[in-house]
């Protein structure tokens with residue numbers, strides 16, 4: 655049985671940057687906590703905990719004083735920076751530059767829509783940390799849309815500006831955009847900006863190829879990763895013999911009966927060391 659690791663898998667650039675920032679700070683002897691889990695991957699969080707990274711929940715952050723806190727790649731709302739200043743907390747900002755740019759664009763649109771009586775729309779998941787951060791740049795006024803039922807919260811008589819959470823699917827964004835366009839009257843001022851990250855959308859065609867080239871696909875991802883769920887769904891569609899696991903212990907030997915080739919892939923928050931560990935475990939079965 656030949657086991658191959660997907661060459662396009664591994665951390666996205668934003669997560670690599672956040673993890674490196676954390677490791678460098680810890681190496682310099684700094685006591686550091688991340689605001690929320692640094693990555694949506696339980697095993698990588700455990701590895702980082704072992705080298706000294708702690709994590710604080712957003713609820714506890716309010717009461718923290720005189721500490722150093724790392725902001726993860728998803729970014730944070732402006733309120734977090736104000737709280738930190740008030741509580742003498744030093745922030746190390748590892749927000750992905752792509753997310754920072756999106757926050758700026760949404761803040762500008764919010765100002766424009768305020769002046770013109772419009773609405774900013776965000777295609778994304780309510781409660782996802784990136785969306786919570788983006789909402790903060792609209793004073794909580796943007797409308798979050800994930801599916802058709804959320805369209806009822808849009809006032810179609812007003813100017814509308816649509817953006818996407820960076821980790822959503824490009825097809826999903828196009829679908830929502832079409833549905834909104836179909837509900838507009840002829841005079842509506844609607845602009846849609848596809849802000850899905852290229853690190854996500856660029857992986858899709860590569861993953862489709864990879865999933866089609868192997869008898870079985872083992873997809874490794876944290877359960878909380880939205881991009882993991884999305885990319886796994888793509889694998890499953892191309893290759894029904896695709897299995898989602900979060901750690902090597904989830905591997906089931908029966909998946910490999912009479913199988914010649916196995917592909918191992920993962921989410922943009924799955925580290926390469928985990929893919930290697932899983933590939934080795936399958937090889938040794």
Ligand code: SF4
Nearest residue numbers: 666668750752820851
């Ligand atoms: S998916 Fe894209 S935007 Fe999000 S952290 Fe990774 S590189 Fe940045």
